[in-house]
Amino acid sequence: MSRRVIFATGNEGKMREIRMILDNPDLQVLSMKEAGIDADIVEDGSTFEENALIKARAVAESACEGDIVLADDSGLEIDYLGGEPGIYSARYMGEDTSYRIKNANLISRLDGVPKEERTARFVCAIAAVIPGEERQELVVRGTIEGYIGWEEKGSNGFGYDPIFYVDEYGCSTAELDSETKNRISHRGNALRMMKERLDGIL
Secondary structure, three states: OOEEEEEOOOOHHHHHHHHHHOOOOOEEEEEOOOOOOOOOOOOOOOOHHHHHHHHHHHHHHHOOOOOEEEEEEEEEEEHHHOOEEHHHOOOOOOOOOOHHHHHHHHHHHOOOOOHHHOEEEEEEEEEEEEOOOOOEEEEEEEEEEEEEOOOOOOOOOOOOHHHEEEOOOOEEOOOOOHHHHHHHOHHHHHHHHHHHHHHHHO
């Protein structure tokens, strides 16, 4: 019988990536919605790791006995802007503001800034709450380095992907095919680390 893993997100784009990377016949990977969980989570941590743990613990309270809960907190850090938008990436300029507007704003704030000063990274922290005789909590961090481009490009991604460029491929992460993106992305790196940790426990 497969073990249920509940990932604390309702983002379908994110769930597609998660299922591709965590691909394991012994794990049934569900979103919060699919698991019937509706938790009101206040992310008031000061780091990606703290926020991921807050989310995982909150969802674990509503999960069925035996369910493993994973949660991530991810975002974009732009060095020239002092690490902005950072942990506020999803809430930058308001949660209901479209990413087209957010991306345009970030590009305008870097107007005239040369490429070597446009360095940035995507960060993803993933936390796990694993039930058992002694409940375990794990946290891992994955990153990908790049720079902020001068325009949005690509449609194979979401969020800040169209403005985040990777030198090695000479394009934005929204222009990469899914297989390449999952191989090099911050979430892909963090998920593989978490998968390795889980495989050693389960």
